[in-house]
Amino acid sequence: MNLEETTVNSALVYDGKVVKLFLDDVLIQNGEKVKRERIIHPGGVGILALTDEGDILLVKQFRYGAMQVIDEIPAGKLEPFEDPEECGRRELYEETGYKAASFEKLLELYPTPAYDSEKIYVYFASQLTKIDDETHLDDDEFLENIAVPAEEALRRIIKGEITDAKTVAAVMKAKLLGKF
């Protein structure tokens, strides 16, 4: 079966700071033309950072989409033309003050592929050194750093207390790969 869809026309309906929203005319599989909404997001990077003591670094942060404070791995948006690994190293430093001697790709996720272009790159960072006791956040960014033993973070995920998708996927994959 041919599953492809073809964009016939694309209309920008909102051009924002974080997202753009397009309303497109799309030719679908039965030859009909339908409207599809598509959010364009620059993409994100998360970092599963494991200290030499076996702790995972998490940040506690009010997330305006979910309208609540949630725990998640350090993460941020890609800047234009930024390499995902560079972004990951930058965000790890900005949000936690740590640098990592080892930084490897852990996984890539589409969090909401149906209507949003966002792709999230997640890295596994280890051999950490704390460079700075201060964080270097954006003016509108406030967060609390916590360090949680890896098995405890996994337990909180299994119990449903951590619900951020990239964090859930990253910690479980690290466990299955024997990283802790």
Added chain:
Amino acid sequence: MNLEETTVNSALVYDGKVVKLFLDDVLIQNGEKVKRERIIHPGGVGILALTDEGDILLVKQFRYGAMQVIDEIPAGKLEPFEDPEECGRRELYEETGYKAASFEKLLELYPTPAYDSEKIYVYFASQLTKIDDETHLDDDEFLENIAVPAEEALRRIIKGEITDAKTVAAVMKAKLLGKF
């Protein structure tokens, strides 16, 4: 640290079929007022369905946000006031023709908590019976059903060939819980 943010004003900038987009004035932690974009989505439900033969049911589908054909567990949007479990049973039947005697909550995820309200509920469905060889899809929905041995689905996730967040999280959690 008080991490809460307070919405002072909320302006609807786009009211679509799948999403609404609001541009809000928000009082942040340092007392300043900033603009925040928030996408409102009705929420979604995914179903990790495991057959008696040990296969996981996947659907192959063009996803307009990701602009590609991807493999994922059956899933759909919540209808207004719909119970997530009812939605899961409905979507499983509509997309695969199966009904499940056992249907239990597996996990809840916020795929993109920073700017999108969407919450995804994922159920683990087993003791499956194929009720119908036909699918019952929306007019603009086309997909291909595949059944993949559970360990093979996990291998594809570990290798990075399956990237849909709810699918990645659901299969790994089912593995860690000893469901296969």
